[in-house]
Amino acid sequence: MPHPSRETARELDRADPLAGMRGRFALPDGLVYLDANSLGALSTGVPAAVHRAVVENWGQHLIKIWTDDGWWDMPQRVGDRVGRLLGAASGQTVVGDSTSVHLFNVLTAAARLRSGRQLILTEEGGFPTNHYLAASVARTLGLEVRRIPMPKMAAAVRTLGERVAVVTAGVVDFRTGELWDVSAITKAAHDTGAIAVWDVCHAVGALQLTLDADSVDFAVGCSYKFLSGGPGAPGFVYAARRHHDDIDQPLCGWHGHAEPFEMAADYAPATGIGRLRVGSPNMLSMLALNAALDVYDDVDMTAIRQKSVALGEFFVESIDAHLAGLGFKLVTPREGCRRGSQITLHHPDAERIMRALNKRGIVGDLRPPSLLRFGYNSLYISYSDIFSVVEAMRLCA
Amino acid sequence: MPHPSRETARELDRADPLAGMRGRFALPDGLVYLDANSLGALSTGVPAAVHRAVVENWGQHLIKIWTDDGWWDMPQRVGDRVGRLLGAASGQTVVGDSTSVHLFNVLTAAARLRSGRQLILTEEGGFPTNHYLAASVARTLGLEVRRIPMPKMAAAVRTLGERVAVVTAGVVDFRTGELWDVSAITKAAHDTGAIAVWDVCHAVGALQLTLDADSVDFAVGCSYKFLSGGPGAPGFVYAARRHHDDIDQPLCGWHGHAEPFEMAADYAPATGIGRLRVGSPNMLSMLALNAALDVYDDVDMTAIRQKSVALGEFFVESIDAHLAGLGFKLVTPREGCRRGSQITLHHPDAERIMRALNKRGIVGDLRPPSLLRFGYNSLYISYSDIFSVVEAMRLCA
Secondary structure, three states: OOOOOHHHHHHHHHOOOOHHHHHHEOOOOOOEEOEOOOOOOOEOOHHHHHHHHHHHHHHHHHHHHOOOOOHHHHHHHHHHHHHHHHOOOOOOEEEOOOHHHHHHHHHHHHHHHOOOOOEEEEEOOOOHHHHHHHHHHHHHHOOEEEEEOHHHHHHHHHHHHHHEEEEEEEOEOOOOOEEOOHHHHHHHHHHOOOEEEEEOOOOEOOEOOOOOOOOOOEEEEOOOOOOOOOOOOOOEEEEOHHHHHHOOOOOOOHHHEOOHHHOOOOOOEOOOHHHHOOOOOOHHHHHHHHHHHHHHHOOOHHHHHHHHHHHHHHHHHHHHHHOOOOOOEEOOOOOHHHEOOEEEEEOOOHHHHHHHHHHOOEEOEEEOOOEEEEEOOOOOOOHHHHHHHHHHHHHHO | OOOOOHHHHHHHHHOOOOHHHHHHEOOOOOOEEOEOOOOOOOEOOHHHHHHHHHHHHHHHHHHHHHOOOOHHHHHHHHHHHHHHHHOOOOOOEEEOOOHHHHHHHHHHHHHHHOEOEOEEEEEOOOOHHHHHHHHHHHHHHOOEEEEEOHHHHHHHHHHHHHHEEEEEEEOEOOOOOEEOOHHHHHHHHHHOOOEEEEEOOOOEOOEOOOOOOOOOOEEEEOOOOOOOOOOOOOOEEEEOHHHHHHOOOOOOOHHHEOOHHHOOOOOOEOOOHHHHOOOOOOHHHHHHHHHHHHHHHOOOHHHHHHHHHHHHHHHHHHHHHHOOOOOOEEOOOOOHHHEOOEEEEEOOOHHHHHHHHHHOOEEOEEEOOOEEEEEOOOOOOOHHHHHHHHHHHHHHO
């Protein structure tokens, strides 16, 4: 790559096959939005879809939305659309509750699939809720949680062997942006007979996941980050088909019943992924997500990942070229294949720098006291945007 | 009341102080909508509020919605608005997940408050999910569920005494529309030291609840029935302030953490009702509910209940006068004070009759094989609507 400059950025933008996708997002003029790992931008098709859902479906069709409008199956239909981005064949993904709720449910179900084993392994430094919920599940089932640094996870599973019931971790580290080897860690779990539960929050929509090919058992995620599903958009859960008949989850609500409208007094789980539904899902948020997913009908996930890796490379090279000696330290791995779609920098004055960036119309994410996180979505971030951030950091530092 | 006729209905409508409220709802012309106990109608302020949330807040403010737009506290702020209709002082209600999720959470928390006791009492014939979740909670905590017919619940609690950990039931029976004595059953529970958990799904918005005055411990409910919050609108949970410091719930997500943005590796629950938050709530659905609640700023719950009782009385008298000998049997109690805002009729040809009603633009709810349920919302149902239903049933039966 040539010397990273404003001109290089413009050249890369001119050659970018995804450049046209930015027009599909309603970003404020002049804003450089590098917080895709917190809340994705609004895509232009969403407002009309949500308005129609409110005014036509709810307002005019009322209770018939569930039948005539086909909304009852929406958790599975939207689930399949998300599933495609997970590398999941249809019928294995359902959209509905928050990531936390889905995670509690499948961690319990996973542990029950391996009853008699004592350990849940979680990633040291992983997203806090994952620890809280693993601890809660372990407590109710009488198990023990061990926190393992991710680079040692596969080895730890092998060492602990048949004591391990469940291995759970994020695909991309939320702080550092490091991408873990889903296939290898899942294989290590399976080699000892354990179940692998992945949190794909910081990966889905940013890179092509291959959950089926990697033989992942369960995965959960949210849809408001790279998928741009909207504020607090519903989470989802993936369960490999081979487990469907044996899933025994604590959140057994009427939507997951085999015959939900019979209102039977006893629980009989639905066959298939529908079993993982709980109660009534928030349909307006679901419809917003459904509209947001339209963008992915017109672009290949491989192209998104290619650009994301290239944006990251340009980011790192620009940092090297322009921020040397200014106190920044790259926290994210330098190799593109080991990154999600995020660059994290350490700086002793991170807080002041982020405030200064905000004043220049650049939005990133601060993790006090000293981390600056920048999540770039290939669909609406350009090389020029990346250069603008680096340039602004040079001026502020 | 004079003989129930079309003319009497018109007179009652002319004298109805709430008649003007119908204009606040966007009901299709000519539709008689008696399914408020399944999905409430769209109020006219909602579409613009949701559109603004999508286009302005999400679209323009992006991640700043949580801070500058004040959305982080929305679960508590909307919770307080719902709480007013529950008879709850502020700071005891939070809106977020589905009723099922909240119920699982508080049933577990309630049972933990009475550890050492063995029994969870649920209402025989209650809403199925409540049974499923009670059974699930009992299983994980090693407890036992007993199903008790509601008329015997208070006596059963007294007989079973200190073995009872939790008593849980719906305030209004979802099938029959019967209203139970929350105060008396809660008192019976407390007299033996048990915790009372109420499901207010079929009551909230239909009648004034008095959870604080009744010393209720916990309550859960949905907002898509009489509250008209929208399809799958978020549920809510009420927890009496005296329990806040001791609530120990299984769904300990990062939103319920004392310092959610510190991303601490260990769980430390928030003080106050915020502890019952779990993960990211679906904000578009939350904003729709928030706008739907505006209607309740302009009308007193007592007036809503008064009209609801009068609509029910007119309904019953019209049935008596016009449907005698046609095979209908009133399932709901005849006394207004023992009803929610619902009339349920038994008829051997219920399915055929409901289809015929639908063809005449009347929407009710069928519970196969033989129950016809009609939920009337005082805010948009008139006495003429009620008469139309009875008249149509006379013609169809």
